[in-house]
Amino acid sequence: MKCKMCGETAAVSLRSCHAGFCEKCYQIYFRRQVKRGIESRNLFSRDDRILAALSGGKDSLALALELVELGYNVTGLFIDLAIPGSSAKARGITEEFCRAHGLPLIVADLGREGLPIPEVKKLLRRPVCSMCGKIKRYYFNKIAVDGGFDCLATGHNLDDEVSRLFSNTLRWDKAYLSDQGPVLEACPGFARKAKPLWRLTEFETANYAFIRNIPCHSDPCPYSGGASFGVLKNVLQKLESGMPGKKLDFYLGFLDRGREAFAKEQESKADALAPCWECGAPTSSGDICGVCRAKRTLAERRA
């Protein structure tokens, strides 16, 4: 197969584009998709101070590299989950990456915050994944708001977005469907959130990370066994393989036509939030938020 752009031997073949690319042109293709993702949906501008959530994995480091090279004003944020044998490695890779690319880095250490994930895990009977995600999103938002950043950027790719959309659609969860998309506007207590890689699949990001030689942390989380997102990603992979390009079509159709049908759910969702009595973050609990509650329980157990 030949490169669609220069005619040299292709290194990456993309069925959704019915085309192949050589390593050099693939980087041009990738950058175009990132730029189009940012500009077509007004994710942020060059005047914005952007906080990029970095896990040490391929998606977030690919995101950071693109934003730096595109000339955006970016600061990295790493959440140290304090998981033995995993977090230190991911943190080391992220710190090294930021040093190499001159990227300022903020580290939030859940051990020091009194919320190490292994201890949180012991509080729960179900898998820790959803609580861990909640805690991470809490710190992403808190650090973005407290630090006066204009936008929090995450490395979610098209597969992440489409899995989430598919999951929300299968449940017809109108509240979640009302605000899914590559950008979520700021509102009181919440930073603006953006997903610049939303047009690119996991396969495309992995190829980019490989070609750009990004040293990344690819070990699966030791606590992630049995999460149900796997079934949906497999199902969507089967759909994409039978109908190449369908994943992006489905997501674009949702943004352009579907989402507006759920718009009225937005108001009732915002109405239900009030500040947490402890940290002030918006919560629907009526008193203290789930993160402060976990922190308090762990402190009591230690005492």
Next chain:
Amino acid sequence: MKCKMCGETAAVSLRSCHAGFCEKCYQIYFRRQVKRGIESRNLFSRDDRILAALSGGKDSLALALELVELGYNVTGLFIDLAIPGSSAKARGITEEFCRAHGLPLIVADLGREGLPIPEVKKLLRRPVCSMCGKIKRYYFNKIAVDGGFDCLATGHNLDDEVSRLFSNTLRWDKAYLSDQGPVLEACPGFARKAKPLWRLTEFETANYAFIRNIPCHSDPCPYSGGASFGVLKNVLQKLESGMPGKKLDFYLGFLDRGREAFAKEQESKADALAPCWECGAPTSSGDICGVCRAKRTLAERRA
């Protein structure tokens, strides 16, 4: 595996129910699902005159048998597509079935109507399936309206419904999403339509037809190669196998929560229809409907 109801050896295993049934109890299960499908969504009542569309396949004959045994006032309708080697066989099976069960049968012969499907096929460059479906639905509706029937019943099962819902959702086709469901109310020019088997999968209907020894026409249509519904059915099968019961969940969630989000599309759809200048059936074409147009083109070619 034991029968969930009587403890005898099970003949059918249903993962979505985490249960097995013996042949006798399976028929009780099946009938309960048909009754629940009809009664929970008010499809029709015992006072209604029902026209049941029969293709000679397992779904429509299973439907007819259940409606007859449940004591509904049913008339069968067979559309003879005039496809050599296929239509005569399906017609023979349907006629024999109706004789055996004392069911009155109306036959619409597309050859006599000037619309034999083999000739319609020659008019088109694309597969004839969508036009064939349009012609069948046209006659279903026309015969139900002209004959003063209260409801047209079809043998669509849960897989048919979920495939269609999934296809409409993947395209975010809000007009189609606004009126999908097991019952479509009558409106000027349109008969009420109902799908009493909507709670039962193809697998469940096939088991029922086998156990009830319904002699049915199961050869694939000679013209159906390459239809894209196959990919979606396979994808949904993979979803159901990873998450048993998810197909029915998805459909019920749509009926109970999702569909109302698309309700306002309904009005604009009805506004766009006017009677066909030739046959009077509602059409969005502005002059004559697609079926009359095909009929006219074929007549001109013959002349």
